[in-house]
Amino acid sequence: MTTTTDAAPAIGPRALTWARRRHAAARFWRQYRGHRAGLAGLAVLTLIALTALAAPLLVGADSLSVTAAPGGPLEEPSAAFPLGTDQFGRSLLALLVWGTRVSLTVGLLAAFLSVAIGTLVGITAGHFKGWYGNVVMRITDWFLVMPTLVLAIALATVLSRSLWTTVLAIGVTTWPTTARLVRAQTLSVESRPYIERSKALGGGHRHIMSRHVLPNVMPLVLAQTTLVISTAILTEATLAFLGLGDPTVVSWGGLLQDAREAGAVSSGNWWYLAPPGLAIAVVALAFTLCGRTIETVLNPKLGGSR
Amino acid sequence: MSTESTPALLKGAAGVDGVRTDGPAPAGPSVRGPRARSTTAYLRYAAGKLAGAAVSLFAVLVTSFFLFRLIPGDPVKQMTGGRQVSTEQIAAMRKEFGLDLPLWQQFTEYCGKALTGDFGTSYQFRAPVMDKITEALPATLLLTGTAFVIYTAIGIWLGARSAWRNGSAGDRFHTAFALTLYSVPSFWLGLLLIITLSVGIGPVPGMFPTGGMESGSGSGFAHVLDVAHHLVLPVVTLVAVEYARTLLVMRSSLLDEMGSDYLTTARAKGLRDDLVRRRHAVPNAMLPTVTLLFVNLGNTVAGAILVETVFSWPGLGGLFYQALSVPDLPLVQALFFVFAAAVILMNTLADVIYPLLDPRVGR
Numbered sequence: 001m002t003t004t005t006d007a008a009p010a011i012g013p014r015a016l017t018w019a020r021r022r023h024a025a026a027r028f029w030r031q032y033r034g035h036r037a038g039l040a041g042l043a044v045l046t047l048i049a050l051t052a053l054a055a056p057l058l059v060g061a062d063s064l065s066v067t068a069a070p071g072g073p074l075e076e077p078s079a080a081f082p083l084g085t086d087q088f089g090r091s092l093l094a095l096l097v098w099g100t101r102v103s104l105t106v107g108l109l110a111a112f113l114s115v116a117i118g119t120l121v122g123i124t125a126g127h128f129k130g131w132y133g134n135v136v137m138r139i140t141d142w143f144l145v146m147p148t149l150v151l152a153i154a155l156a157t158v159l160s161r162s163l164w165t166t167v168l169a170i171g172v173t174t175w176p177t178t179a180r181l182v183r184a185q186t187l188s189v190e191s192r193p194y195i196e197r198s199k200a201l202g203g204g205h206r207h208i209m210s211r212h213v214l215p216n217v218m219p220l221v222l223a224q225t226t227l228v229i230s231t232a233i234l235t236e237a238t239l240a241f242l243g244l245g246d247p248t249v250v251s252w253g254g255l256l257q258d259a260r261e262a263g264a265v266s267s268g269n270w271w272y273l274a275p276p277g278l279a280i281a282v283v284a285l286a287f288t289l290c291g292r293t294i295e296t297v298l299n300p301k302l303g304g305s306r
Numbered sequence: 307m308s309t310e311s312t313p314a315l316l317k318g319a320a321g322v323d324g325v326r327t328d329g330p331a332p333a334g335p336s337v338r339g340p341r342a343r344s345t346t347a348y349l350r351y352a353a354g355k356l357a358g359a360a361v362s363l364f365a366v367l368v369t370s371f372f373l374f375r376l377i378p379g380d381p382v383k384q385m386t387g388g389r390q391v392s393t394e395q396i397a398a399m400r401k402e403f404g405l406d407l408p409l410w411q412q413f414t415e416y417c418g419k420a421l422t423g424d425f426g427t428s429y430q431f432r433a434p435v436m437d438k439i440t441e442a443l444p445a446t447l448l449l450t451g452t453a454f455v456i457y458t459a460i461g462i463w464l465g466a467r468s469a470w471r472n473g474s475a476g477d478r479f480h481t482a483f484a485l486t487l488y489s490v491p492s493f494w495l496g497l498l499l500i501i502t503l504s505v506g507i508g509p510v511p512g513m514f515p516t517g518g519m520e521s522g523s524g525s526g527f528a529h530v531l532d533v534a535h536h537l538v539l540p541v542v543t544l545v546a547v548e549y550a551r552t553l554l555v556m557r558s559s560l561l562d563e564m565g566s567d568y569l570t571t572a573r574a575k576g577l578r579d580d581l582v583r584r585r586h587a588v589p590n591a592m593l594p595t596v597t598l599l600f601v602n603l604g605n606t607v608a609g610a611i612l613v614e615t616v617f618s619w620p621g622l623g624g625l626f627y628q629a630l631s632v633p634d635l636p637l638v639q640a641l642f643f644v645f646a647a648a649v650i651l652m653n654t655l656a657d658v659i660y661p662l663l664d665p666r667v668g669r
Contacts, residue, residue, distance in 0.1 A: 037482070142362055145653050147608035150626075150645045154638075157630055158376040230489065237491050238612060242627065256494060265497055268505045277494030284489035 031297045038293025044286040052100040059094035064250060077271050084271045086255075087262040095250050096275050102251035103283060106166055107233035113171030114232070115225045118178025123217065125179065126186025127209050137183065144176040152235055156244035163246045166239055170232045178224050182217050189216045219298050226291030230284040237280045252276040352658045359654040366646040370639040371416050375409070403427065403636075425640035430632050435640045438625060445519055446621030449614070450606045452537060453544035458599055460545065461552025465595075466588050468553070469560035480553065488550035492609070496543040496616035503539060514539050518618050540617045544610060548602070555598050560591035593664045597656045604652030608645040 032038055051058070077084045083092035125136040155169035189195065190213065198208055239245050240253025247254070255276040259265075264272040400406040403426070404415060419426065425435040464484070468477040487495075501507060504514045515521055520532050563569070564587070572586045573579075607622070614623030622641060629637035 142365055145362060145646075145650050146366070147605060147645050147649050149611065150608045150642060153611075153626075153630065154373055154642060157633060157638075158373060234489070234491055238493065241491070241493055241612075242615075242630075253491075256491075256497070260497065265500055266505060268501055268507055270498070270501050270507060273494070273497055273501065277491055277498070280494070281486070281490045285486055288485055288489060 028297060032293060035293040035296065037289045041286040041289030041293070044282060045290065048100060048283055048286070049104065051097060052104050055097050055101055059091075059097050064090065064095070064098060083275055084269075086258060086272065092255075092272065092275065095255055096252070096279060098250045099252045099255060099276065099279070102163070102249050103233055103236060103253075103280065106163060106170075106236045106251075107229045107283075107287075110167045110170035110174075110232040110236070111225050111229040113167060114174040114228050115178050115221055117171065118175040118224070119182050119214075119217065119221055121175065121179040122182025123186050123209055123213055126183040126190065127205065127213065133183075140176045140179045143173070144180070146173070148173045149235065149238065152239065153242065153244065156239050161244065161246055163249060166236055166245055169239065170235050174228055174231060174235075178221070178228065181220060181224060185217050185220050186213050189213050219294075223291055223294040223298060226287050226294060230287035230291070233280060233284050233287070252280050348661060351661065355654055355657045359650055362650045363647055366643055366650070367417060367420055370642045370646075371413055374633070374635055374639050374642070403429070420643070425643075426636035428629075428634055428637045430629065430634040430637065435636050438637060439622065439640060439644060442620060442622050442625045445619060446607060446610060446614070446623065448533075449537065449540055449544070449619055449621060450603075450610050453541045453548065453610075454603055454606055456541065457545040457549035458552055458602070461549040462556050462588075462592070462595065464549075465553040465556025466560055466583065466591070469557040469564065469591075470583050470587075472561060472564070477557075481557070484550035484553045487546045490547060491612075492543055492547045493612040493616045495546060496540070496613055499539050499543060500616070519620050540613050540619055543613050543617075544606065548606065548609070551602065552595065552598065556591065556595050559594040560587060563587050563591050566590075593660075596663060597660055600652040600656035600659075601649070604649035607648045 081091045081093065083096065086092055086095065121136055121140060125133040125140070127133075151173045152169040155172065156165055159165040159168070190208075195208060195212055198212060203211075236245070236251065237253030237256070240251050241257045241260075243257055245251060245254055253276075256273065259269070259272045259276075262269075262272070264270075397406070404412055407415070416426070423436055425439075427433065428435050428438055431438055464480050468480045471477050506513075515536050519536050520529065521536070566587075569582060569587055572582045577585075610619075610621065611623035611626055613619070614621045615627045618624065622644065625637070626641045626645075628634075629641060
């Protein structure tokens with residue numbers, strides 16, 4: 001905004017808005033930088049995202065083939081196979097790297113679906129009070145008390161086995177908390193005078209919800225998304241472990257199920273079991289750390305960890 | 307691990323919904339004293355919560371019936387498992403399990419019977435579903451109850467200490483450690499514990515049994531010890547993944563109390579720091595945590611599905627897993643109802659009890 005003094009008349013309201021947003025983002029980042037846990041989480045996530053993107057370059061897709069496996073079954077870690085091999089002789093390191101893609105994809109998509117439903121329900125329920133809001137919040141409350149895992153398992157059982165089923169099962173069961181948060185925020189935003197001004201100037205429902213409420217709710221939604229992702233990744237692993245995931249893709253939860261079926265537990269093959277679970281924990285923790293940091297930056301009153 | 311979403315945990319917003327909106331009854335020209343008035347207001351509030359719970363339970367019953375009808379495939383075909391059966395036999399089986407009736411009739415029958423506690427006959431075990439559930443219930447209650455007591459104690463104790471020394475090395479360590487364990491999949495932790503402590507790695511001998519609830523035919527005290535021995539690893543797993551939630555809520559609700567005037571007063575009286583914490587701060591900070599405890603208790607029953615599966619614990623969770631793999635419709639829908647009912651009842655109990663504990667609310 002400092003460079004625009006001589007061109008002041010040319011600045012439209014839109015450019016001004018964007019400048020303000022850039023400014024806010026810069027301030028947010030300055031505060032975020034002060035939290036070591038958040039930075040660590042972000043660093044880990046960047047690394048994992050790069051691994052997921054580069055997976056086809058790091059390990060060829062052929063290393064996933066069951067028939068043309070390079071090693072013997074259930075080999076211990078060695079120079080050729082740093083993490084050993086599975087019961088088909090595939091390199092576990094390759095499978096682990098490849099599994100990153102599924103865990104991240106499902107986690108992100110499910111969280112996106114969940115937060116999208118939650119935001120839509122929350123904003124509309126907060127905006128249209130009266131019977132619509134009441135009914136919607138009753139339904140939300142009802143979903144809120146349902147045991148998420150049991151419902152997700154039930155959905156995954158009922159639908160056919162695919163990644164989309166997992167995404168759907170997680171997304172459909174985890175949205176109510178977001179809806180509650182967003183509705184509370186919507187109510188507080190809508191009680192402010194500029195909403196009244198907007199209504200007086202003829203702003204319709206859609207205008208108010210999308211131009212005034214949504215931008216104000218977005219930061220909260222962002223923090224919520226990060227937190228839901230870690231839940232989603234854990235649930236994905238759980239469903240895959242229970243044999244409810246897509247059997248044709250390699251995922252961390254699926255690897256754990258394979259390990260259990262291959263008798264890794266009774267024969268003490270800890271090198272088969274340890275890495276996938278560790279990977280799940282690291283990614284889930286990284287997302288949680290980022291989410292908590294974003295929450296603390298947005299609302300210092302929460303007194304989150306430093 | 308729990309798949310419950312984390313915001314409540316992270317924000318410590320364990321307030322009871324609706325409690326604050328139900329204010330005291332409007333003061334009118336009443337002959338009754340203020341106490342009687344607040345009692346009726348409370349009773350009305352409690353009745354409302356109970357009615358809400360009844361509606362929720364019914365909705366769960368409806369869901370449990372229709373959701374699992376969507377499973378593709380004919381249950382009778384699943385049961386016969388590809389064996390040669392005559393059409394008469396199939397018809398007899400359909401009749402036996404009531405599958406020959408139209409769907410709406412099956413539904414009304416299901417609801418009517420469910421009200422009397424009859425959830426039909428298990429396809430898999432050929433025994434009344436309710437018998438299977440009551441058989442498995444004690445094991446689940448033993449496991450989740452023990453774990454609940456331990457993780458609640460640890461969570462509250464560590465949470466209070468963390469908040470009291472907010473920002474110290476100890477606080478940061480405990481918060482980080484709890485968050486790390488919270489991110490760990492429970493089934494994985496269970497499997498690792500089995501490998502290290504039951505099967506044994508290298509120099510570590512196998513110290514604990516790998517699964518089940520009892521191994522010998524011992525009686526009396528020996529039997530109790532045997533069950534306790536089997537209980538150790540599943541309980542450790544559940545406690546490890548669950549205590550973070552209690553810790554973080556306790557921590558944040560104590561942090562909210564930290565700046566309060568009454569604590570300054572207590573200190574001004576010359577009380578030791580330790581006493582200020584235990585007698586003044588912690589009891590007040592406990593209030594929001596109590597709500598969470600009930601919710602936790604309900605969720606732990608469902609959350610134990612994985613731990614029970616991994617440790618072959620003969621409880622409801624293990625039964626659910628077995629029923630899913632068939633799929634054994636009557637058993638699955640009954641267990642789904644039981645899990646959801648546990649959460650709903652505990653939530654309602656928390657809502658009903660909370661105003662009694664905290665006189666500032668709803669009176």
